[in-house]
Ligand code: HEM
Ligand SMILES: [Ca+2]
């Protein structure tokens with residue numbers, strides 16, 4: 001759970017003083033090449049933290065002794081940017097070998113992805129260590145589904161020690177990035193709490209059958225970390241069923257309205273919630289390991 005971790009922003013201050021600059025430089029290159037990679041790092045960190053804590057488990061390839069998380073239902077053909085982490089890790093190992101965990105690199109990359117797309121920055125508590133295993137079944141069970149209703153979304157976050165309000169502000173991560181047609185087809189063809197023009201527009205690139213992997217932006221400005229995700233919800237232009245659940249006559253409506261018109265409140269609450277999410281069950285001290293290659297155990 002959250003809150004008990006002994007992470008510290010200055011964890012690598014003497015052991016790897018350049019870590020922040022190394023991650024930031026590599027992330028700037030990646031986001032300049034493909035802005036979506038900023039979004040991809042944010043999502044990958046979320047999918048790491050929700051599955052047995054922020055321990056780099058999501059980065060492990062499948063092995064003979066365990067099936068990893070990359071091919072779990074929410075991740076397969078969906079997570080991108082593992083090569084960005086590889087690039088960062090290679091540079092970090094060159095600068096300070098066997099010192100910085102993959103879990104910490106991912107937390108920094110997520111923060112920098114947000115900042116480089118115009119969002120807030122924050123000091124990332126560090127000192128996580130890397131898992132020696134991964135669990136595909138835990139990834140299938142613990143990651144929320146885009147077909148979930150509000151009570152299920154709240155429950156999925158509560159199971160990780162996060163509040164409903166934190167769930168709502170963290171869903172604001174959908175102000176950047178893309179989703180596949182298969183994840184929102186039912187919403188744009190069958191749901192009624194959707195803006196008609198928006199549904200028509202989305203149907204044009206997400207046919208009733210086929211095109212499962214066609215992409216659509218999660219808000220009207222997918223390369224910009226802004227409040228458009230929340231104003232979209234107020235206008236019934238949420239792309240995923242789970243998105244629109246946050247503004248559908250329920251407990252989160254007022255907060256969605258607040259974020260839709262108050263960028264300062266949104267980015268402040270988002271940064272604080274990211275630190276809380278980043279504190280989910282980290283391995284610290286002598287637990288776990290500092291992986292040399294983020295894809296494989298030492
Ligand atoms: C509340 C429950 C959530 C659900 C059900 C959910 C579901 C999804 C789905 C289905 C996609 C599209 C994946 C695809 O089609 O391949 C997606 C994308 C994304 N999600 Fe979430 N998500 C949730 C919360 C979050 C949180 C907490 C964050 C981060 C703080 C986040 C960040 C992202 C980002 C950045 C993308 C775009 C990734 C890209 O473009 O590569 N999501 N999410
Ligand atoms: Ca994990």
Ligand SMILES: [Ca+2]
Nearest residue numbers: 175221224226
């Ligand atoms: Ca946006």
